[in-house]
Amino acid sequence: MQTLSDRALNRATLARQHLLKRSDLSAVEMVSHLGGMQAQAPLSPYVGLWTRLASFAPEDLAGPLLERRLVRAVLQRATVHLVTAEDALYLRPLVDRLLEARFDGHFRAAIEGLDRTAFRAAARELTAEAAYQRPALGRALADRFPGHDAEMLSYAAVYMTPLAQTTPRGVWGASTAAAPLIGLETWLGGPMEPDPSPGRLVLRHLGAFGPATVADVQLWCGLTRLKEVAERLDLVRFRAADGRLLYDLPDAPRPPEDVPAPPRLLPEYDNLLLSHKDRSRVIPERRRVPLPPGHGASGGTFLLDGLWRGEWKFAADGAFELHPHVPLRPSDEEALTAEGLALARWAGREVAEARVLPPA
Structure with a gap:
């Protein structure tokens, strides 16, 4: 059975999350592909879609919401x-x-x-x-x-x-x-499914977050006893570096682990950081994911080389701020700042300056 490194798992998940390359899917298609987007902060999915889609305007999400x-x-x-x-x-x-x-x-x-x-x-x-x-x-x-x-x-x-x-x-x-x-x-305007299959949930998680363990799937959806469900499905199997059994869709993307991962801004509560029992593929050093209050679209986390390496926000004084966990190279600062200014233009925000705080 093939063993997949954490870096290989990272690149596979980023590919399925459309965080290696922005996608041409519509907003509705992307929400469906992701199996939903966590949305306590009601505006956070707008940033989550902006960072994943090649072309996205606020009305591309607002319209389908109003149309139900x-x-x-x-x-x-x-x-x-x-x-x-x-x-x-x-x-x-x-x-x-x-x-x-x-x-x-x-x-x-x-x-x-x-x-x-x-x-x-x-x-x-x-x-x-x-x-x-x-x-x-x-x-x-x-x-x-x-x-x-x-x-x-x-x-x-x-x-x-x-x-x-x-x-x-x-x-x-x-x-x-x-x-x-x-x-x-x-x-x-329609009835709920009378006998929905939990197998469908397993497939949806793997399509958006795989390869994954049964424990990963269960944490994402909150259900339990999914091992027997996974065993009945037509899935391929791998081992993680620590020996965990991973399931996956046969034809899902698993790019080489040396594929470049561009810097990306994620919104608050992005499911990329919340949908695995073992989060080491995207979160080094076992940091706790911040869950700030608010309506969203004004801050979040950022990825460097596919890993969560800090937070970003539009500050009260109009600045775009980066709060890294590690020292940033000048090229990383430049790339992340470019993403932040592009997001600000998209959101109709005026940014007075960009600043990088000391690592914390």
Whole structure:
């Protein structure tokens, strides 16, 4: 069985992420290919698509969101993801148990004694008819389930009910206020898949992040017990340098490990950094990925030679800043600054200066 070095895994994943060469895919096609984009910061996918696509304008994402071909919902890892409508309707049933378990891990005692079957039915009924801000949804549910805290009921509804975050949240240039929540099927105008296959999730992860271990796939989606699923699929197998068993699609790109990887700017919460149990292929020194608050598109991380080597941001004084983890060569500073200024022009920002802070 062939052994793949961390560098070979890095180049394979970068190729599938379209971070070696920008792609001619459309925004919707790229979101589909990536299996969704993490989107707690609602504007972060715009930067994620800008850095991956050869041609991309804000309306290329905003338009499909408004047309409901794309949607923001709580899905993989119990986090907000931007996905295609088709993917939302098959993903949500797969993560039902995960989401309820995540809620119970934090708040089970707060809804002790709640009739969950009746609660789910009531939450679905309410959100099938109208969109609610979360506090208002909590109050409506408290009217039906007296004796329970309205805020806890609203959280329970988010985790136990298939919901979409409505536009204009996530639309470039529109309000960044919290989005009203509505039933996912109502918003998308179609039923969820009755019996979705977890094998489809395994294939999607490998297509965007592979080669990968079963543990990698499980961390990305939040599901467990996927080893038997992977074993039933038509996959090829490799070994990582440390002996881990890796699965992959037979025809997926696995470029030579000496292929150059250009500098790239990633947004906050980019799944490249969050979708492997062993992240050494992209994260040296086991650094924790920053998860800053905010609406996105004003900062993130950067890659040098395919590795996460620092953070970038548009500072309050109008500067483009680089916060490296390691000393940068002048050519790296120049290339990263060029990317930052290009992003600023794309986003309609005026940049007063570019500066590089000391490594930290």
